[in-house]
Amino acid sequence: PRDKGLAVDTTGLDKDALDDMEAIFGNGDDYAWALELEEEEEDREREEQ
């Protein structure tokens, strides 16, 4: 399964910093559609092999 969280350690951050991180990098859902398409394609390729 794909790691949904940010690549940086956010433990111990205050709420303002977490809000900033989310405002800047998104909550992981912004391009989820593209990542889903990617996985579907991979599944198709695996089935074809």
Next chain:
Amino acid sequence: DNALKNPTKRRRKKDDIDLEEEIDDQIANLKVAMEKACEADNEARDKGMAATHKLKLLPQVTAMLNRTAIQDSVLDPETNFLQSVKFFLEPLNDGSLPAYNIQRDIFNALAKLPINKEVLLSSGIGKVVYFYTRSKRPEPSIKRIAERLVGEWSRPILKRTDDYKK
């Protein structure tokens, strides 16, 4: 009466403003062209054709990003040139990434720019760069730059919390 005492200084200031307006116009025009190119590429992909519009515009986009003399205008949150740059890097409607040259040239240009929190918030460029760290499609060299940028851009925010705790 200040102008009478020092006419040359005043003129220089006016020239600076003219130049700044000219640059802002150039940026605004390029932004429009970039957004059209993004739409045209998506339409091309929908029809099963090659997406070439962004690629044709790429030299102008990288030239703008790499012009250090106008960096303030390029990075101005109000001009928001980086928002159009974000559109260039976004996956197309079919989930495919823009051409490798687009990724390479833009990521290399971004790595050289002093990008602050304000321009990150106004442009949303951090979201697409973060997407490149998660997608499996980019070349490893591109992913490395994307990961480095996420690290660099989050450092001031993480550091602030750190300072606060001390």
